[in-house]
Amino acid sequence: MNPKDDHYYIDQVKNGKLSAFSYLVEKYRDMVYGLSLKMLKNTEDAEELAQDTFVKAFQSIGTYRGSSKFSTWLYRIAYNGAITQLRKRKVELYSLDEQRLSDQDELDIANRLTEIDQEALAGSLKKAMATLPADDQVLITLFYYEDQRVEDIAQITGLSESNVKVKIHRARKKMYSFLKENLEEAVFNVL
Amino acid sequence: MKQIDQNFKELMKSYQPEKSPGDFTVNVMNRIYAETNRISEYKPVLNKWFLRIVYAIIGGFVGYSMFNTGTESASPGGSKFFSWLPKVDLSAAADAGDKITGVLGGLPQYVVVIFLSATFLLLLDQWILRRKQVL
Structure with missing residues (x-):
């Protein structure tokens, strides 16, 4: 066992060494903040x-039994907190326009995108992400960027696994649609 | 994983998620330390009303013992001054006091030491509480 994995620090916190918690904060701060901001x-x-x-x-670390990944447990706390806040604000979470792109279209766009420079790609991805509803942004980030499994995402969001898969699929298509438009605009501008 | 997911995952490596503020970890840890201190905040063993009653009983007993000893007043003038007041029959209370004194006088020395130590700890308890409140 790697002595420096999350469980090592969790055990230290459980044994009263509070400072060990800062390692966990440091490791997951950007992800939790990003999820909250989305x-x-x-x-x-x-x-x-x-x-x-x-x-x-930290307050409920005593109840964490390690049956799921620490990150999954943490993201679930963040996600639930965000849902509570949004309910207070009465913001509509779930809205999605289905895009009509075939799988082959997506592969073509992906290939073309690999040819543009990293900075432009990062900017386009950020803009494409912004076109998604908040919950879809979270799903896309968790699945494609954070490498979380569908089962874990289902646990975090409280959605069924099939629902998570469908939403990820639709959100990805929507992002590809935006990226395609963006790409065509860029080519048009160059010409 | 499907090829299409793999491709998108590759693309997403260029994604730059939002960064948390620089002092984020410090702020979280400060909140956690504050939370922990609040949980372990010092609380006196006995509440202040209970202690006031104990002090009143002890004070009353000491006062009674002081003023009910001896047969002559230390200040005859004062005695004359109050001589017009109706006399209260405190013989029953005096008997009770004598009995208590007798019981206390018969206590073994180690019991007295325990009693005094407990009193000292209670006073210390109050003193620490006051210092905490000042800080």
Whole structure:
């Protein structure tokens, strides 16, 4: 066992060494903050929610049994906190336009995107991400960027696994649609 | 994993997620330390009302013992001054006091030491509480 994995630090915190928790905060801070920001769309609220998430995680670390990954457990706390906040604000979470792109279209776009420079690609991805509803942004980030499994995402969001798969599929298509348009505009501008 | 997912995963490696503020970890840890201190905040063993009653009983007993000893007043003038007041019959209380004194006088020395130590700890308890409140 790697002595420096999450469980090593979790055990230390459980044994009363509070400072060990800072390792976990440091490791997951950006992800929890990013998730909060995607959901709440406001940096101050996102920071507060992200801090609350870690404080809650610390308070209930005694109940964490290790049956799921620590990150899954942590993201679930953050996600639930965001949902509670959004319900208070009465924001509509779930809206999605289905895009009509075939799998082959997606592969073609992906190939073309690999040819553009990294900075432009990063910018396009950010813009494409912004076109998605908050919950879809979270799903895409968890699955494609954070490498979380569908089962874990289902646990975090409280959705069924099949629902997670469908939503990821649709959100990815929507992002590809945006990227395709963006790419065509860029080519048009060059010409 | 499907090829299409793999491709998108490759693309997403270029994605730059939002960064948390620089002092984020410090802020979280400060909140956690504050939370931990709040949980372990010092609380006196006995509440202040209970202690006030104990002090009143002890004070009353000491006062009674001081003023009910001896047959002559230390200040005859004062005695004359109060001589017009109706006399209260405290013989029953005096008997009770004598009995208590007798019981206390018969206590073994180690019991007295325990009693005094407990009193000292209670006073220390109050003193620490006051210092905590000042800080």
